[in-house]
Amino acid sequence: MKLSALMAAVLLTVAVTGAQAADTLAKIAESGKITLAYRESSVPFSYLDGPSKPIGFSVELSNAVVEAVKKKLNKPNLQVALMPVTSQNRIPLIQNGTIDLECGSTTNNSARGKDVAFAVNHFYTGTRLLVKKSSKIKNYADLAKKTVASTTGTTNALVMRKYNAEKNLDMDIVLGKDHADAFLLVESDRAVAFAMDDILLFGLIANAKNPAEFEVVGDALQVEPYACMLPKDDPAFKKVVDDTIVGLMKSGEFEKMYNKWFMSPIPPKGTALNLPMSPQLRDNIKTPSDKPAT
Incomplete structure (x- = not known):
């Protein structure tokens, strides 16, 4: 048996x-x-x-x-x-x-x-922030009560929501349908920062109309x-x-x-x-x- x-x-x-x-x-x-x-x-x-x-x-x-x-x-x-x-x-x-x-x-x-x-x-890679140099934003604390972009369906959006709640920053997190869409929110001043994997942010800046207008700032939240x-x-x-x-x-x-x-x-x-x-x-x-x- x-x-x-x-x-x-x-x-x-x-x-x-x-x-x-x-x-x-x-x-x-x-x-x-x-x-x-x-x-x-x-x-x-x-x-x-x-x-x-x-x-x-x-x-x-x-x-x-x-x-x-x-x-x-x-x-x-x-x-x-x-x-x-x-x-x-x-x-x-x-x-x-x-x-x-x-x-x-x-x-x-x-x-x-x-x-x-x-x-x-x-x-x-790690989550960092794409911002306009003119914004003077250097790290996550500078995002308090501001509109921040990320991309739908990404780990970065989850990381930012968690960080926002833990630090009580009262950010308004808006999501683009893809990375180009989220970048456009910053480019058109509808958001002050785009939270995403740093390498993708460098890539978006390299292909932007005015690359010198943008920079990547902030500590990497996770690798x-x-x-x-x-x-x-x-x-x-x-x-x-x-x-x-x-x-x-x-x-x-x-x-x-x-x-x-x-x-x-x-x-x-x-x-x-x-x-x-x-x-x-x-x-x-x-x-x-x-x-x-x-």
Whole structure:
């Protein structure tokens, strides 16, 4: 009796694991298509250069995964479909299978890990403030009783609400539908600051009409990792994505990509962000990890 129960458990495990492992790769193989998400204004990770051409550091990570999937499935002519996503809809679109992979500017945290899976981390950032230099705002205390922007569906909006309540700052927090929308609130003086991941703020300033008008200020409220997002409970597909990114890290190609997008002039204006690699990211290249923020 014990043996048959054990065998049944083993067979069930094999069946479940097999179903999970085949999921995304099997779907891609059957349809002949992989669907990648992109962001429209997450500079320099994933953003538009022209009406419908996504470019950026994370876009190049996605493209590397596509090449690995083509080899894995022996489908050199695999069709690549591109779909724009926002902070608000990116997780549901992974969950319902509309998109197979999202490499943008998504924080890998424990709460999201209940709904989706994350590849190894590829960047580390913290919430800071984009302001007009003329505003004289230097830190969070200066935001008391003022209107502050963030982006719908981001960890930054949650962090700011929590900080606002804890410090009794009585801020009016307004949310843009995407980063460009939230930046516009500051540009048009409808908000005095935009709270977001510092790297995205530097990217927005670099592409602004008048970059010299803005600056990034304030302490980083928390340090969080970015990672590519994929369907949950799909170890075979996660292995392909992880192996691709770790391979880039170990070969030195990842650092070349980093220097291209963070240290050199980038489209559309040819402005360089000049942001050296953080100690956290250097450590992650040596010992790749998919550890989430708490």
